Amino acid sequence: MTxxxxxIINSVILALYALGFSLCYGISGIANFAHGAFYxxxxxxxxxxxxxxxxxxxxxxxxxxxxxxxxxxxxxxALLLRIRGVPLAELIVTFAAGVGMLELLMWRGFYGMRYxxxxxxxxxxxxxxxxxxxxxxxxxxxxxxxxxLLWFFVHHxxxxxxFRAMAQNERTALSIGVESDWIGSLSLALGSALAxxxxxxxLPLGMxxxxxxxxxxxxxxxxxxxxxxESTVGMVAGSFIIGFGQVAVARYIxxxxxxxxxxxxxxxVLVIKPSGLFGKFKExxxxx
Amino acid sequence: xxxxxxxTALAVLFVSGPIFFPxxxxxAAEPVIIGVPTSLYTPFGSYGLKAVELAVEEIxxxxxxxVGDEKRPFKVVVADTRGGExxxxxxxxxxxxxxxxxxxxxxxxxxxxxxSEVLIAAMDLVAKYKVPHLGTIAQTPRFQAQFKxxxxxxxxxxxxxxxxxxxxxYIAHTLDLLKTDYGLNKILYIYQDTLWAxxxxxxxxxxxxETGWTEVGYEPYAAGASDFSPAFSKAxxxxxQVLAMVWDVPLGAGVFAKQYVAMKVPALLIGFIPPxxxxxxxxxxxxxxxxxxxxxxxVGATLALAxxxxxxxxxxxxxxxYGELPEPPAVNSSAYDAVFVLAQAIERAGSLDPDKLVTxxxxxxxxxxxxxxxxxxxxxxxxxETSPDETGVCVVFQWQKGSDGQLKRVPVYPAFLAEGPIxxxxxxxx
Numbered sequence: 066m067t068x069x070x071x072x073i074i075n076s077v078i079l080a081l082y083a084l085g086f087s088l089c090y091g092i093s094g095i096a097n098f099a100h101g102a103f104y105x106x107x108x109x110x111x112x113x114x115x116x117x118x119x120x121x122x123x124x125x126x127x128x129x130x131x132x133x134x135x136x137x138x139x140x141x142x143a144l145l146l147r148i149r150g151v152p153l154a155e156l157i158v159t160f161a162a163g164v165g166m167l168e169l170l171m172w173r174g175f176y177g178m179r180y181x182x183x184x185x186x187x188x189x190x191x192x193x194x195x196x197x198x199x200x201x202x203x204x205x206x207x208x209x210x211x212x213x214l215l216w217f218f219v220h221h222x223x224x225x226x227x228f229r230a231m232a233q234n235e236r237t238a239l240s241i242g243v244e245s246d247w248i249g250s251l252s253l254a255l256g257s258a259l260a261x262x263x264x265x266x267x268l269p270l271g272m273x274x275x276x277x278x279x280x281x282x283x284x285x286x287x288x289x290x291x292x293x294x295e296s297t298v299g300m301v302a303g304s305f306i307i308g309f310g311q312v313a314v315a316r317y318i319x320x321x322x323x324x325x326x327x328x329x330x331x332x333x334v335l336v337i338k339p340s341g342l343f344g345k346f347k348e349x350x351x352x353x
Numbered sequence: 354x355x356x357x358x359x360x361t362a363l364a365v366l367f368v369s370g371p372i373f374f375p376x377x378x379x380x381a382a383e384p385v386i387i388g389v390p391t392s393l394y395t396p397f398g399s400y401g402l403k404a405v406e407l408a409v410e411e412i413x414x415x416x417x418x419x420v421g422d423e424k425r426p427f428k429v430v431v432a433d434t435r436g437g438e439x440x441x442x443x444x445x446x447x448x449x450x451x452x453x454x455x456x457x458x459x460x461x462x463x464x465x466x467x468x469s470e471v472l473i474a475a476m477d478l479v480a481k482y483k484v485p486h487l488g489t490i491a492q493t494p495r496f497q498a499q500f501k502x503x504x505x506x507x508x509x510x511x512x513x514x515x516x517x518x519x520x521x522x523y524i525a526h527t528l529d530l531l532k533t534d535y536g537l538n539k540i541l542y543i544y545q546d547t548l549w550a551x552x553x554x555x556x557x558x559x560x561x562x563e564t565g566w567t568e569v570g571y572e573p574y575a576a577g578a579s580d581f582s583p584a585f586s587k588a589x590x591x592x593x594q595v596l597a598m599v600w601d602v603p604l605g606a607g608v609f610a611k612q613y614v615a616m617k618v619p620a621l622l623i624g625f626i627p628p629x630x631x632x633x634x635x636x637x638x639x640x641x642x643x644x645x646x647x648x649x650x651x652v653g654a655t656l657a658l659a660x661x662x663x664x665x666x667x668x669x670x671x672x673x674x675y676g677e678l679p680e681p682p683a684v685n686s687s688a689y690d691a692v693f694v695l696a697q698a699i700e701r702a703g704s705l706d707p708d709k710l711v712t713x714x715x716x717x718x719x720x721x722x723x724x725x726x727x728x729x730x731x732x733x734x735x736x737x738e739t740s741p742d743e744t745g746v747c748v749v750f751q752w753q754k755g756s757d758g759q760l761k762r763v764p765v766y767p768a769f770l771a772e773g774p775i776x777x778x779x780x781x782x783x
Contacts, residue, residue: 272607
């Protein structure tokens with residue numbers, strides 16, 4: 066029972082880490098390696114809104130999501146516009162910018178054990194013999210709601226449809242009036258904002274420090290590689306494979322090998338199906 | 354005549370200058386360089402450096418350190434090894450060490466490596482360059498083992514703080530109290546899979562095995578872990594009464610503390626748990642920190658003890674200079690003491706020659722914030738549990754509710770520092 070409940074919760078946390086990364090790549094083809102940095106940056110922005118400006122947590126969280134989304138938007142126009150379409154350059158620039166952001170946070174003193182965001186609600190419930198806190202239930206709910214909202218967004222709104230058009234064929238989308246750079250920058254904004262939403266619900270589970278940014282990036286990459294870089298279904302599947310894998314390893318082998326689960330999953334998938342379990346981009350090449 | 358008078362006055366001024374202006378003279382002299390290669394983006398490193406700078410400021414205000422017949426100021430040079438951050442390879446940290454030694458040419462090193470793995474690797478480097486090294490962070494007992502393998506080679510290395518076994522002994526003896534006073538006897542261990550934590554947990558395990566505790570789990574977790582539900586579930590299923598935890602990486606420690614509260618594990622929490630030990634724990638973790646027990650090593654790192662006034666004096670000076678108190682995990686009292694130990698050794702040696710300095714350091718007998726500082730045959734500071742007049746000491750404290758309803762950290766072990774007995778949570782009382 067514990068394995069089931071905490072397996073689901075851990076999987077949803079991984080899905081939240083990866084959602085923005087996967088969405089951004091799926092739409093614009095940009096692998097945003099600064100994703101983890103945006104995640105932890107939003108946490109510190111919220112912390113500052115609370116502790117420097119005295120705002121209540123919920124307002125600070127909403128503002129942090131908005132600020133992070135805006136930064137993602139500006140990130141595209143400032144750094145990615147000129148190298149758009151050159152994947153290696155995009156990767157290098159986003160990674161360098163992400164490391165730069167994390168270094169900046171550390172330089173400003175954001176490390177150690179003094180930074181944390183408050184829980185939404187204190188306390189918890191017993192599900193059978195297993196105690197689960199309300200915060201983890203909030204994580205679970207947020208994960209489900211976000212996936213549903215995103216599905217609605219990309220299927221039933223004009224911008225969402227433009228996103229899908231870009232994802233399916235950029236040149237055709239351009240020919241029917243979809244502006245590539247606007248959609249690219251909006252995808253960065255949305256991906257960064259999603260990272261921030263994940264941060265607002267997951268960070269209260271522990272302490273905040275800058276190094277978390279790298280960990281989030283690694284997990285987002287692992288999930289995306291296992292599931293398929295551009296596939297939302299794959300992202301969810303990848304999260305559950307790794308999430309349950311980690312809990313099972315801790316339960317039946319040893320907790321110190323938990324970190325092996327995502328790495329083993331990556332190696333296995335790359336050997337068996339390099340485009341990921343639900344990936345399409347390289348499927349034809351693989352068949353050939 | 355006038356000319357003679359003028360020349361005489363000048364000569365008198367020249368000769369008496371150092372008497373009237375000793376500080377200025379010392380500060381004008383060639384500085385004695387203290388190298389601090391450590392991991393600055395950690396509380397250990399950053400607060401340790403602040404403590405070193407505080408000590409240096411005090412010594413320089415007194416005119417500096419006497420080297421032979423000359424007063425010379427201390428100067429601190431710093432290199433960030435990043436060794437405490439996950440993902441920093443040992444050789445990167447070593448490169449920072451070596452660069453500091455070769456480019457800044459320090460006369461001695463204070464604080465040093467954060468991660469034990471870096472310390473062990475740095476021992477050869479320090480021996481090669483013959484720089485007296487007063488380490489105050491890395492805690493692995495493997496230091497002594499390596500030292501013993503070639504004392505002549507490693508003689509430049511000293512440890513001016515605890516090793517993990519000292520802290521573990523304090524916790525082990527607190528567990529004895531829980532057993533004898535409250536009849537608790539089922540324990541589950543959780544520890545970070547690193548050298549020092551493994552040694553810490555191993556000693557607790559050995560001690561409890563010999564004193565009749567029933568072990569229901571021994572769980573190493575990778576240092577990057579962020580979910581402890583498997584261990585907590587195991588503790589609940591096996592009805593553990595005590596959870597012994599050893600961890601220092603902020604992310605895992607924070608998640609652990611909050612998840613322990615969230616999963617309502619009906620076991621008393623004890624060990625080395627920085628978020629629980631922090632003065633800010635009530636805000637950061639929540640009021641559920643009540644009853645948790647943690648060790649501070651050595652004394653004076655973050656908690657002012659009524660029975661050891663030097664701890665309060667040091668923390669007051671720290672707060673006055675920096676506008677904040679150090680937060681755990683910190684060994685800043687050790688770093689502070691180490692500078693005075695070095696200063697006294699330089700004065701005893703009358704020289705900055707590394708070999709003479711090592712001989713003088715071996716003769717150390719200094720009463721600092723962390724207790725009496727002397728080194729054993731392995732160049733490790735001697736710690737005990739009976740008196741700060743005899744050895745260095747640590748303290749175990751518990752979060753308890755005071756008469757005003759506020760949670761505070763109450764020293765509970767050793768007896769000569771205790772300000773109250775251990776309290777058992779109401780849900781554990783039979």
